[in-house]
Amino acid sequence: MRLRVAGLAHKLNNPENTQVFEFSITAQSGRARTGLFSTPHGAVQTPLFMPVGTQGSVKGISPRELKEIGSQIILGNTYHLLLRPGPERVRALGGLHRFAAYDGPWLTDSGGFQVMSLGDLRKISEQGVTFRSHLNGDLIELTPEYSILVQEALGADIIMAFDECPPYPATPDYLRASIERTLRWLERCLKAKTRPDQALFAIAQGGTDLALRKASAEATVAFDTPGLAIGGLAVGEPKEGMYPAVALSTQLLPEHKPRYLMGVGHPEDLVASVALGVDMFDCVYPTRTGRFGYALVPEGRLNLKLTRYLDDPRPIDPECDCYACTHYSRAYLSHLVRAEEMLAPRMISLHNLRYLHRLMESARAAIRSGDYGEFAKDFAGKRFGHAI
């Protein structure tokens, strides 16, 4: 599979402090690995899960709580923050770190995924994506250059290349064209970048087409960015399509750079993808499902709206050390869900995030002790015990 991307300049004026953005692998178990990635706002241990603060706030959770539950990087959405409160406002108020009072590392996405999802409200061209704001109908053009400008104003430690994320399913021709365009846009992003205290991660695409995945990964790796993302997955494709694409991607991405699988947050996908060598994840799943009254547990999830929990004096998970589990019964949380009390989504979201952070902590410990396979088997045993 050959891409028509002749003439791309790989060695660009792409300032970043490579001394700060250092990734070192600290242990390996099979293809799974633990690492340490340093940023201007502190080092983080991988593999890790990033809570999503769409509009500059992880829904219902304070920065103090994020630190307490072991969050390491928070993700902000460029699309949402561009529309409201606007990048210049965030910059004037000290960037996301100061504005949202979370002084640990941040990552911003490029806005690409959200604008692509706008359907009839957006038009893609070589220049970029023209779209109408879902808030007030304003016509806005998001280009690679403008995405970088916005992300520089927001001031995250890790910023993402502006890519075209094709929907699932997409024809091979569409996939190939979007990969080629994504590479041209990557070149423009790198040219536009000016801040040395931000690391730009490139994004490889290709859907579930393995030949295109390979072509995209190889062409993307050539740009030598300090980290790489696997994009275009978790967009509705079957799991049988996703895992081979992840497995191939992690084989092709450089060993000594962090690998970020975008938009993935189901516990079983985290455990499986870490086994394939993924280092970073993000997803709204834990907070969104928490707002719907679902609490993550090793066996799956509890639907706290069910009558059976109204008299259950046990915590969500007796093994969990979060505030919700050390203070509240399922009965109380179940009451709060029914009574539509704000404390319910707050506490269940907190627990769900802590669950994923604990899962990644256990994964790191298992990798360090060299038996990640055993850990994954235990996880699956609890989760799918009846089926094994």
Added chain:
Amino acid sequence: MRLRVAGLAHKLNNPENTQVFEFSITAQSGRARTGLFSTPHGAVQTPLFMPVGTQGSVKGISPRELKEIGSQIILGNTYHLLLRPGPERVRALGGLHRFAAYDGPWLTDSGGFQVMSLGDLRKISEQGVTFRSHLNGDLIELTPEYSILVQEALGADIIMAFDECPPYPATPDYLRASIERTLRWLERCLKAKTRPDQALFAIAQGGTDLALRKASAEATVAFDTPGLAIGGLAVGEPKEGMYPAVALSTQLLPEHKPRYLMGVGHPEDLVASVALGVDMFDCVYPTRTGRFGYALVPEGRLNLKLTRYLDDPRPIDPECDCYACTHYSRAYLSHLVRAEEMLAPRMISLHNLRYLHRLMESARAAIRSGDYGEFAKDFAGKRFGHAI
């Protein structure tokens, strides 16, 4: 003014541990006083403001935060908790202290105020109030005996007599009849009470009719309950009607018992009522107005929905030590309000509660130093400075 309440038994089997429920006045300044009231879950300093946890949760605020901002007693609503999750469920789960994980003192109201407010959904008789649940239409009869039974199951430290709170305006005949009924109901409440670890507070009524206020207060005082409430105010009457009623009530209520002005929570009413000798307050105002985006400040309140705050880097109140004020700008909170982020009502409610707690802390300090009048003048100067 004479009430037709001959034959009321004042010396009833009304078990409570008077050694535990002790009220001592620690300082006075004019009619304002500071006191210490002890309960089975700790002593509290008066004057104080009680956050309202309607359904067993102060909306959006955790028990840890309640303690941090200086909350001393939390109020639970018998009407709401009776309907959901039900008193037997709360009892089985360890009472409100354990159920809601707040181990400091609790107070429950009697449910009377809420059921009276149901309009066409309720019918009052000598026996009690029959009403339809606003949740599922169930027909329920709340009587003095049943209110006490429910409040014993909920397990608060202070429980309230089941009273009839007349609407404003009400005719003198209606007021007088409801005062007489409230006294007969008080006798029944005291007869029904069995738990020695709960203190029952009686409630004096009388609307803004000073002769009826006097008659009600004197007849209520005769029951010698460990605390007394001033009920039937803050129900829509003009301030010119409320203050004389409060002033007369505090003159008639015993010096050495706590005085609780129900449903009052506006800062200026707290400052004025403390001057008149009130010790306790409760109101949903700080949390409700917080959910609407209003933040309490010495000058009044900030409407954080206004455009002018979108670029304001200052905290809500630079003097405030709450989490919101020590971490966030008005700009960020204003953004969260517009973006309908859960963190907005949570943080503004937290600040508003802390504001009222700080106000009562300052009031106590002013009383101890003997110059409450000066404190009240300073408060009014900041608040109404332009008009003074």
